[in-house]
Structure formats: structure tokens, C-alpha cells
Amino acid sequence: xxxxxxxxxxxxxxxxxxxxxxLAVLSVFSTTSSPLVNLAQTITSPFRAAYTAAAGxxxxxxxxxxxxxxxKAENQELKKRIAEMEAEVRQAQNDSEENExxxxxxxxxxxxxxxxxxxxxxxxxHSTSNWTSYLTLNRGTDHGVEKNDCVITEAGYLVGVxxxxxxxxxxxxxxxxTDTSMGAQVFRTDDIGVAEGDFALMSRSRLRLDFLPAGAxxxxxxxxxxxxxxxxxxxxxxxxxxxxxxxxxSGATSYAILRPSAEFDDLTQVFIIKSFDIVD
Amino acid sequence: MTPRQETIHKxxxxxxxxxxxxxxxxxxxxxxxxxxxFPFVYPILAAxxxxxxxxxxxxxxxxxxxxxxxxxxxxxxPCFYTLVFPLAGLLAGILARSVLSSGFLSALVxxxxxxxxxxxxxxxxxxxxxRPAWGQAAIVCAKELAVSLPWALPVYFLFRRxxxxxxxxxxxxx
Numbered sequence: 001x002x003x004x005x006x007x008x009x010x011x012x013x014x015x016x017x018x019x020x021x022x023l024a025v026l027s028v029f030s031t032t033s034s035p036l037v038n039l040a041q042t043i044t045s046p047f048r049a050a051y052t053a054a055a056g057x058x059x060x061x062x063x064x065x066x067x068x069x070x071x072k073a074e075n076q077e078l079k080k081r082i083a084e085m086e087a088e089v090r091q092a093q094n095d096s097e098e099n100e101x102x103x104x105x106x107x108x109x110x111x112x113x114x115x116x117x118x119x120x121x122x123x124x125x126h127s128t129s130n131w132t133s134y135l136t137l138n139r140g141t142d143h144g145v146e147k148n149d150c151v152i153t154e155a156g157y158l159v160g161v162x163x164x165x166x167x168x169x170x171x172x173x174x175x176x177x178t179d180t181s182m183g184a185q186v187f188r189t190d191d192i193g194v195a196e197g198d199f200a201l202m203s204r205s206r207l208r209l210d211f212l213p214a215g216a217x218x219x220x221x222x223x224x225x226x227x228x229x230x231x232x233x234x235x236x237x238x239x240x241x242x243x244x245x246x247x248x249x250s251g252a253t254s255y256a257i258l259r260p261s262a263e264f265d266d267l268t269q270v271f272i273i274k275s276f277d278i279v280d
Numbered sequence: 281m282t283p284r285q286e287t288i289h290k291x292x293x294x295x296x297x298x299x300x301x302x303x304x305x306x307x308x309x310x311x312x313x314x315x316x317x318f319p320f321v322y323p324i325l326a327a328x329x330x331x332x333x334x335x336x337x338x339x340x341x342x343x344x345x346x347x348x349x350x351x352x353x354x355x356x357x358p359c360f361y362t363l364v365f366p367l368a369g370l371l372a373g374i375l376a377r378s379v380l381s382s383g384f385l386s387a388l389v390x391x392x393x394x395x396x397x398x399x400x401x402x403x404x405x406x407x408x409x410x411r412p413a414w415g416q417a418a419i420v421c422a423k424e425l426a427v428s429l430p431w432a433l434p435v436y437f438l439f440r441r442x443x444x445x446x447x448x449x450x451x452x453x454x
Contacts, residue, residue, distance in 0.1 A: 130317040199413040
């Protein structure tokens with residue numbers, strides 16, 4: 001190499017200078033790029049593209065891994081937040097339902113000033129036998145509940161009557177149960193009768209309105225309420241609507257089949273009427 | 281184990297199985313409504329144990345079971361199950377010992393008899409209360425029987441396992 005430079009160094013220097021001058025001149029006069037630069041760029045361009053693609057692929061993989069890790073963490077966090085929010089929504093729904101019930105109850109209290117003492121109760125169990133229809137509530141003698149207290153919904157629909165009471169529980173026979181019987185009155189006509197459970201109707205959640213006066217003209221959809229006669233139960237509690245009017249086997253008297261206004265299967269909270277004023 | 285300990289052990293296991301069945305009834309079966317009724321496992325318990333143990337032991341067991349039911353389930357009269365279950369147990373025990381050979385078929389038949397007896401008592405009570413509803417009582421009884429009878433299979437084999445295990449430990453009684 002040393003020998004080569006000693007022998008041809010001047011020529012190499014000269015050639016380099018010529019090439020530099022030519023390149024400088026070409027670049028001055030060229031409108032785009034010099035041919036040599038163009039040639040070099042053209043030759044190296046595919047290689048650079050390949051290099052860039054490979055680097056890009058590696059970068060993608062790296063960021064994919066980083067993104068995946070971050071997304072997994074974010075996903076976990078979001079799942080946790082969704083669970084918390086769902087719990088809040090459920091709580092809000094419960095609160096909203098309770099709020100609605102209490103608002104209805106407030107309206108009922110304003111409308112029915114004779115129902116002086118109401119106790120809110122939660123249903124802990126529905127019927128545990130196929131032969132009776134009853135509910136178990138979480139209120140008992142500790143809360144002032146007594147046997148034969150009426151139980152209503154927040155809308156004032158009669159659910160049933162307390163049949164057994166313990167210290168912190170009570171059993172409520174639904175109005176469709178065969179052991180339930182109470183004075184009833186047809187709201188439109190003021191006809192008095194007895195609403196009582198019938199086993200043949202109990203499975204359909206229906207009850208009978210018996211002992212109607214001769215010539216009672218009932219219509220489907222007539223509202224039936226408690227009569228309150230004798231002061232045993234409060235008057236005006238909604239029992240249900242007349243669904244159909246039938247004549248008994250003898251053909252002498254008629255009775256009505258009532259559809260209770262309270263939906264027993266959907267109930268979660270009810271109100272026990274612990275005391276009431278007798279309204280004439 | 282002495283025969284006395286063996287008896288206590290066996291009846292302790294029966295009591296545990298009964299508790300398990302009661303919990304199953306309250307926690308699961310009560311919510312499985314088919315055709316408007318849910319399975320009712322107590323008459324099956326009375327019938328199957330009476331089938332395995334005979335009329336006297338079965339009747340005593342059924343009496344205790346009836347008391348438990350009356351304390352926990354609302355019935356048309358306060359001592360309804362206390363009256364019905366011992367009779368069902370006695371009937372099942374007599375049927376299993378004198379008419380049928382002991383086995384699953386016998387347990388099925390006696391369970392059916394227990395349901396029919398329970399339904400008939402309900403019908404009688406409705407009749408005495410001046411609200412006869414024999415037709416509806418028969419329908420409910422048939423539905424209850426249909427949805428409950430499949431549970432006789434697991435109940436029978438659970439109780440039979442205890443019964444056989446204890447019987448094997450008493451070779452003189454085999």
C-alpha cells in the first residue's frame with residue numbers, strides 16, 4: 001500500500017481532485033441531483049428500504065409487546081372499574097326502587113291518614129308448600145307486629161294477613177290462601193261480600209268474592225276493596241279486580257273471581273299495618 | 281362397636297342425611313317450579329326410611345320429621361305433618377315388609393303412597409272446612425308426585441348406603 005501510494009499517490013490525488021471538481025460542477029449545473037449521487041442513491045435505495053422495513057418490524061414487535069403488557073394492565077384496571085361501577089349501578093337500582101316504594105308509601109300515607117302505623121318488612125321466604133300460599137317476613141313481636149295485622153304493598157294493595165308471629169319474623173297468609181277470608185266491598189256498586197281463598201283458584205293466584213247480595217250487578221274490572229266492617233281490618237284496601245262473574249252449582253247465587261292487585265311473586269318488600277283508625 | 285353404639289351411629293347418619301335433604305329442599309327444590317308446583321322431598325324421606333327400617337322405626341322417624349315440618353312449614357292445621365307422616369311411615373313400612381320386597385321399586389311405591397296419603401289429608405281438611413276441592417287436590421297431588429318422585433332415586437341410594445353399611449357391621453342381623 002505504501003509502495004502503491006509512493007508510486008501512484010500523485011495520480012490518485014489528481015484523480016480525486018478531478019472527480020471532486022466534476023461532481024461540484026455537475027451539482028452546480030444539475031437541477032435535481034448529481035448523476036453520481038443519483039447512481040449511488042439508486043443502488044443503495046432497495047437496501048435501505050429493506051433495512052428500514054426490518055427495523056420497523058422490530059420496532060413494531062417491541063411496541064406490540066409493550067402495548068400488550070400495558071393493555072393487559074389497563075384491561076385489568078378497566079375490568080375492576082366496570083365491576084365497581086356495576087355494583088354501584090345495582091346499588092343505585094336498589095336505592096331507586098326503594099326510593100320509589102317509599103315515595104308511593106308517602107303518597108299512601110297522605111291519602112290514607114287512617115293507617116297510622118306502618119312497618120316496612122322484607123320478604124325472607126315465599127311459600128314452602130304446594131298447598132298453601134304465604135310469605136315469611138323479617139318483622140315480628142319485637143317490632144310490634146301482631147297476629148291478624150294486614151300487610152300491603154307500597155301502592156296500598158292488600159297482600160295478606162299475619163297468621164303467625166315470632167320475635168323477629170312473621171308469616172303472612174296471602175289473600176289467595178284457602179284460610180284467608182275478609183269482608184269486601186265492590187267500589188262501584190258498594191255491594192258487600194266476602195273475599196276468600198279457594199284452593200281451586202289458588203294455583204292461578206285468584207280468589208272468590210262470595211255472599212254477594214241478590215241482584216248484584218258486577219262488571220269485569222270492578223275494583224274490590226276491604227269493607228272494614230266490624231273494624232277487624234282497615235277499610236278501602238285494594239284487594240283486586242273482578243275477573244269474571246259466575247253462578248254457583250245451585251244457580252241461586254253468584255260469585256265473582258277476583259284477580260289480586262298485588263303480584264305476590266314479584267314482591268320483595270311490604271308494609272305491615274300495625275294500627276289503624278276506624279273510618280265510618 | 282357395641283350394638284348400642286352402632287345404632288346411635290346409624291341414626292346419627294340418618295339425621296345428618298335428613299338435615300342435608302331439608303337444606304336441599306329449602307335452598308334448591310323450593311325454587312324449581314314445574315307446572316306451578318315444586319318438588320317436596322319430605323314424604324319421600326318418611327317412606328324410604330320406613331321401607332328400610334320397618335314400620336315401627338319408620339313411624340318414629342316420620343313422627344320426628346313431621347314435627348320438624350310442622351315447625352318450619354305452614355300447613356292447613358298446626359299438626360298436619362305430625363299426623364300424616366307417621367301414618368305414611370307406618371303404611372310404607374308395612375307395605376315394604378309384607379307386600380313388596382325391599383328395594384328401589386318398593387321405595388318408589390311407598391313414596392307414591394305417602395304422597396297420595398298427604399294429598400288425601402289435604403282434601404279431607406278442605407272438605408271439613410266446607411271448601412271441598414277434591415279435583416284440584418288430586419291435580420296438585422299428581423303434579424307434586426310427578427316432580428318429586430325423581431328425587432326418590434338419590435334419596436333412596438343415600439339412605440340405603442348408610443343402612444347397608446351399618447347392616448354389614450352387624451353380621452348377626454344379616
